[in-house]
Amino acid sequence: MAEKKVSNAEIASTLFEIADLLELKGVAFKPRAYRSAAQTIEALGEDITDIAERGELEEIAGVGESIAGKIRTVIDQGNLPYLDRLREDMPEGVRELMELEGIGPKKALFLHRKLGISGIDDLEVAAKKEKVRELEGFATTSEQHILDAIEVWKERHERFLLGYILHDAEAIERKLREHDAVKKACLAGSIRRRRETVGDADILVATDEPETVSHFFCSLPEARRVVMEGPKRCTIVVARNLHVDLRVIEEEQFGAALQYFTGSKAHNITLRKRALDHDWKLSEYGLATRDGGDIVAREHEEEIYEALGLAFIPPELRENRGEIEAAEEGTLPALIEYGDLWGDLHAHTKWSDGAHSVREMAEAARDRGWEYLIISDHSGGLAIAHGLSEGDIRTQGKEIEKVNRELEDITVLQGIEANVDKDGTIDVKKSILRDLDFVVGSVHSGFKMTEKEMTERVVTAIHQDHLNMIGHPTGRLIQKREPYALDLDAVFEEAASVGVLLEINAFPTRLDLSDIHCRRAHDAGVMLGISTDAHDTDHLRFLDLGVAVARRGWLEAGDVINTRSLDELRAWLKQ
DNA sequence: GCCGTTTTCGGCCCGACTGTTTTCAGTCG
Structure with missing residues (x-):
């Protein structure tokens, strides 16, 4: 057993x-x-x-x-x-x-x-x-x-965390796009699919001057070393030892090339076989008749999918996990979009282990155009993170009220990230929790329990009064710590029936729940919440990583609580 | 070893770059 x-x-x-x-x-x-x-x-x-x-x-x-x-x-x-x-x-x-x-x-x-x-x-x-x-x-x-x-x-034994290299890759993409000889430029590969880790960065450009663009790319100040330089393909090594591949093509083939280089490999192989069924062949140069004589589609990705009898498949879904069948049947989800979130559910401040004040975090959230920010600092049980005492929580509440009076266009809610103790109870008194806007319960210790014990612990937590969301539900740290033993299906079932949110923690090292778990959670009827777990104003940008996970998990806007406005969120919390 | 409204046998995705070659094999994505 x-x-x-x-x-x-x-x-x-x-x-x-x-x-x-x-x-x-x-x-x-x-x-x-x-x-x-x-x-x-x-x-x-x-x-x-x-x-x-x-x-x-x-x-x-x-x-x-x-x-x-x-x-x-x-x-x-x-x-x-x-x-x-x-x-x-x-x-x-x-x-x-x-x-x-x-x-x-x-x-x-x-x-x-x-x-x-x-x-x-x-x-x-x-x-x-x-x-x-x-x-x-x-x-x-x-x-x-x-x-x-x-x-x-x-x-380089490990793959790169998406959240840590996306910014650099996008900067190179932007430089290429702004070059006079470049007609189109787009990140492709696993970055475009927003996989949680990536092996390298692929960038595609369309130009009539391949040598000029290739040389420009290999001469970028970011390039620490040039691995290979040809008119159609180049590879450079940039910071963190990330390999960046450039593919140069003509504009009329951009769609076919983008489709091809976005992958995944498994998705493309299935598409290629599908093309063969039509007596066509699909390559980075286009969808063509088998002898290569007639081009069926190549300028836009959409045309290729359409010619193959498929609805357009967003890059995040291209993993050969049933998306091609769904595209054929017209049952692809209407994915949540990157601009759909109104706020963040979980962020830290100097009150616990964050780097910035409530006001600084609020201003940064406002500057991102969000309507609300929930400050969820650690509770007292987590001494290592300077968890808040009951007195601290009250004082912080007053500070949040002050910030709300002073700032316009952003509302700060007071939450807490409380610890889920080994018996599944929350380490903050109910009388305190009752007055908070939002309660996250997270497992921060005792990771080595058996699956049965840990499942009971989390299920018990879900039933605690005032609890709104389970934070980083599996506890994994990508490439560092395995998830703790947990019967997730049991957790999903319980969370769905009680109406407790499960977090999609968007911090680059966590992404927890993962894409695959999101899909299973959705099928079980769970409502998800996307949050950054920011410990710094700069971390708020990770919210889009959470959306990427949700999209890879086939989620629609209605599956994620913070696609709702502040009024709608408050109404939901009162239920 | 898998797979099949072209096949239960005979196919299996396609093209670019590199190095060391006189025309191509190996590797990669």
Whole structure:
């Protein structure tokens, strides 16, 4: 009973490893099949163990009899003899070599065979001893590239948090757009889809002067290094070691190229197959007849989707999670828009661990055009964050009243981010909570409870008097801390029936609930609230990241409480 | 290994850039 559930990520990782090892062995086509299945499973909105329990593994796209059998083995036994055998044939570190930019299965195996290299450490030693340049097909340039790639690999194990690189990427996009020779410029790739983490930045430009624009791009002051420079493709490295790719195309192909380079890969492969059904082919140059003679559509993305019999699919949905079927049936959601929010539900001030005063936060919110800002500082139980005592809460209330008297065009509400104790109760007296405008309950300690205990804790919290919202419901920190064990479906059901909000915390390291969770929460009838958890006036800009999560989670404006005006919000809170 | 109103067998997405090559393989996205 207490055994750990195998996660979708673990299954995907197993399948990816099989794909790599088969590729190293020179096996044809199978690697693609394993990779395709892995990608689908990685993005599933449901636990694969549940699907396996229902005996429906083979209904997953790309999973057939053989892969389903291997998944069942991993779930039942916790290991996979088939993978163990593959590993025996291939030294551990050879696969690691493929993590280097420019090294694929052929070169990895070649290096292993010729120099006995079985790991990135080995390769670094060999390259420094100038052994690599002596190999057939390699020379000094290749050797240097390997050393460069090793440096990048050492510094960059992780993907970038969207919220931390979006601003820089948009700045480069803007510079390109303002260049005289550039007709159109747009961020593409996972940034345009607003994935929570991104591997690199892709920017697309339309121009009649490719060399001019490419050279301008590679000469940007932000460029610390130029990886590659061609008339159609360039790559530079900017701050934080972020790789920025530029694609240069002609204006009439902009729509096709934007569609292609926005991805996701899985979405595009499905679209390409759909094009083949019409006896067309889809590439970055357009939707065309199979011989390439006649162009069907290419200037605007919308035309491509239309020609394929689909409603336009917003970039945030392009993950091959059912959006193509929905576009065909006309059942895509009318997504919440970036300008739809009237205010923020959760922000901190100097009263607890924030950097700015109530007034400074209020002015910053007003300058963003918001109608309201809910200040939800930490309660006393969180000493590390200078939580507020009962007396502090009263004094802060007076300060908020003063700010509201002095400032126009913004209303500050007094909330609190109270701690959910281990028994599920809130660490602030009801007599205090009663007088506050908004109460967020968050788990800030005791993360290591069992799933059953944690679920009881959160469900109990949902039933506490005056509670309005559960803050960052899973507690995860992206790439740093796993979510705590929690039966989210039980939480969704309870939150929906009691009418408590679940937060979409828009802070870049949290994004909690995540896109996939939002979709499940919505299906369970939960109302969501988007908030920044700002600890600084600058953090208020993260609200759009929360909207991005909501859009990726298929949410409409009506699913999110702060698409409502202050009067409507107050009315809802009184219910 | 998966998949099928073109197929239960025979296909499997397409194009650019790089380096080391005399015409292309490997890698990437």
